[in-house]
Amino acid sequence: MEYAPRDIESKWQSWWKEQRTYQVSNDTSKPKFYILNMFPYPSGAGLHVGHPLGYIASDIVARYKRLKGFNVLNPMGYDSFGLPAEQYAIQTGIHPAVSTEQNIERYREQLDNIGFSFDWSREVRTSDPAFYWWTQWIFMRLFEHYYDLDADKAIPVSELVTRFGKAGNKSVRAVCDDNTPVFSADEWNALSEKEQHLILLKYRLTFPEESYVNWCPAMGTVLSNDEVKDGVSERGGFPVERKLMKQWSMRITAYADRLLDGLNTIDWPESIKEQQRNWIGRSEGASVRFAVDGHPDAHIEVFTTRVDTIYGATFMVLAPEHELVDRLTTDAQAAEVRAYVKWAASRSEIERMAEAKKVTGVNTGAYAINPFNGEKIPIFIADYVLASYGTGAVMAVPSGDQRDWNFATHFNLPIVPILDAQQNLEEAADPTKEGRYVNSGMINGKAYAEAVPTLVNWLEEQGLGKGKIQYKMRNAVFSRQRYWGEPVPVYWKDEVPHLIRESDLPLVLPPVNKYLPTETGEPPLARAQGWKYYPEPDGPGYEYELSTMPGWAGSSWYFYRYMDPHNEKAFCGKEAVGYWRDVDWYIGGSEHAVGHLLYSRFWNHFLFDLGLVPEREYARKLTNQGMIQGRSSLIYRAKECFYEEYLWLKVLKPFFEDYGPMQIPASNLEESYTYDFAFETNDLVIEVTSWKRSDKIESIRRSAEADGKRLLVLFIEELADSINDHAVTAAKVRQALESRERFFMTDKGPKAEQLFVSYDLTQKYSEHCFSKLHVDVNIVEDDVLNMEKAVQLPMFQKAGFKVGPSKRFTCAFEVEKMSKSKFNVVNPDDMVEQYGADCFRMYEMFLGPLEVSKPWDTKGITGVYSFLRRFWGMFVGEDGAWLPSDEAPDRDELRILHNCIKKVTDDIERFSMNTCVSHFMILTNELRALKSSKRAILEPAVTLLAPFAPHIAEELWHRFGHETTVCDAAWPQLNTEYLKSDTVTYPVQINGKLRGNIEVPADASKADVEAMVLEQDFVKRNLGDSPVKKLIVVPGRIVNIVI
């Protein structure tokens, strides 16, 4: 009986559902294993074959761990807030919740098709009020906490208030805004309630502030830094500008060090860790205060990582936006400086990128004083200094820093060497730290390691600076001027934000009449009718915060909700989180490296500080699955010049032999023009053009008459119609040549408006004769276009096809991203329909290592399909008979089985699913060669296969007589005894080159092997007379003879 995946799979999928096979319990004595996929955004396009790759791999691990006796949590949910649903709502007026629900249903169908072991009773959706209740709850906790540097953790703001009341903020070491004033207890107590609130905002872990944000006018929203690429939005590629807006921020910078240190404790891909380190951008250095000549009340603070180079600072550069620019600029320079500031402000990010290498800047006319040697150095402004980084000012050391060197060279400023090891300063800066300092006052003669502390100590003694750690990372903007996101649980009273009562959670997204900003530019939530907060039932109503949370809010903690998804008392119950603790294995794309994966670590550290979660890092191990690329099919469409080349190659050559050389006569047309073809001997010229260009025909006709030429017009449309039959065109040419008529033109309307040329014919023509178009891969098989299906598509209406002798129309291919626009999307449903879910799962794994990007090629799936059929064939005969016997297995069969146990176990553990599939194939090939079919071998083999192909395994498992699921079988135990054989085959090398093999008893000693090897004919032959210098026997491995 044939293997029939359709029947088997639907049967077991509904059985699993009935039996609740995949429902996971928290109440268990088993060890836990939590495997997690990054949850998807349910887009309208549905899944393509690339999406389930990671899900399949994790499903295999989940099922494997279950067979190994673990209680496995393998959940799935949806990151269901997001821009596409909202854009769709703007266009159609359909509420995003409605379209999102539909998309989720579609996703679910597709996922169910593949036979995953997800526990759907634990599904979460970030847009579900029961879920975002807790997102809002965590936001409230962030608002209520500040980061205390002495405790090195988050502490309630209420404690801060107590301390301020007793002693002011002098003794408080906390992360706060740079502009936080210093105050005493008395000063604090004298402040009004509002003033106190405003001060506290400078400490809270989430807070509103006026800040420059990446404003995307086309999308009407704010983007975070990682959503902006090259000055345009990552999604959609719209221009982004800097705009000052009141925004909620997350004080992630408070956790910079812990986020950095935590990276050393987790098993994540090095590239992700490196990207996060980069993003955090910790640099150690010193801040130094420079006095300004003639401005006793002003000073410029700079941050430098190379304080040791300070004696080489020959000028200073401020960002054009620096607050001191106006004050310091001398009258003589004022006009120029003002012009530069204005110019710099007008430049977009893209322009700045493009001109990064151009040196620009203006002298302010002012001088700063180097605190170490009292020297006056000129102050410039230039936009290579970023206002947003450090203090917006740098001390420029042209001998050690290339940008400073470029600037100094351009403006003719001195370049002073500061280390004796610096070289070629005329050509470039030399940033070396080697050698001894020169021209450097108190550190002359010292080395780097000694110089730095000397300088920093001096600065600290003098109160002019200190050692400092600086981060590139900024606080994270948390507001979006959008509708489809979590409402912020805050209302505004007297221009101060207040949290709503916890009992009023969740704050549900109100209905609005339109999903666009208001006419006055307020976010869509401003449209909600009567949406006000009443702190007291009878009191006045206050306006809610109108922005919503960004996409990363819900995804920053969702993994805890799966542990306890229906808890209405907490985001996750203590017991549940105490049992599941953290994610053992997290799988997802690397595109979230600094977005989701950094913010979620931040929230986790915060939740850890509050004692709400037990681990500092929530995911021990992370694997990035690679992309599955599409294999696009391309077809070649002929341009006009193709027809000319075609005529020349296929039609006209013989005529030119008969009718004399081709000449290209000068023309009477205004512009210079040559006829496409011309026959000297009988005054015929040929023009190739389109039916649509009647204007052109008329002018060429006049020109030909004036030249005394007879004209044959060949339309590309008529050529296209008869493209596979050269004789038709040849006849027309012959007729024209032999006639005396002045003018030849077909007036029959064309059928073909365009012509496609089979790829295998295109090499004969120039590349520029064609334009390449994507064609739907679903109507292409083996790079051959299915003409029946093709001619039904609009793009092939009125098309001609040029084919070769094989009569097939072939396509070129290209490997690129799988996307609708490239017509290379392969739908998993189609694969499952044709080959079954088990086959699809195994083929996805078989493609190659999970972490690597590779192209999808449907062709190869037949290999896996025939494997499954053969595997099935070992159990079920053609007549439907059940084949496995209860006979005892022999050594060979046991060796085959245990070899497979060993390989598959090892390979799952190291996440090498592609080789696992190979091992199953080998097992099947070898057992079939032995014509073996014994229960003692095949039953464990079914268990081994179960994580990969659960449906077929379940079917066979039940046919063995079991009544419970194969998911609860036990993973077969490896017995290494069976791997041993009686003899060992040694490859024998001579001088490292393989010369033959020798079979020896497994228990032969090294000396025995040596003796036997030297007896071999092929060894003697190869040795000749040469003496053996050395004989290496690696037991069980190899023999190498050195002569």
Next chain:
RNA sequence: GCGGGAGUGGCGGAAUGGUAGACGCGCUGGUCUCAAACACCAGUGACUUCACGGUCGUGAGGGUUCGAGUCCCUCCUCCCGCACCA
């Protein structure tokens, strides 16, 4: 420019320092079939040889080693990330 990763047949890809190319696709030949598809059997890195066999071969070049796709050095190419970050 900096950082990370990768270069192996026609293709996807295997190889704890120990027989390079497992497994699969494709291709070639054969069996079955009226025929095609499926299925089954055999072969398939290149060059060379009637054959046995031999020579070359993991981006390039060097090194370590009895032995290198694997380790070290120099370089090239591709992919990904970051990029006036002081």
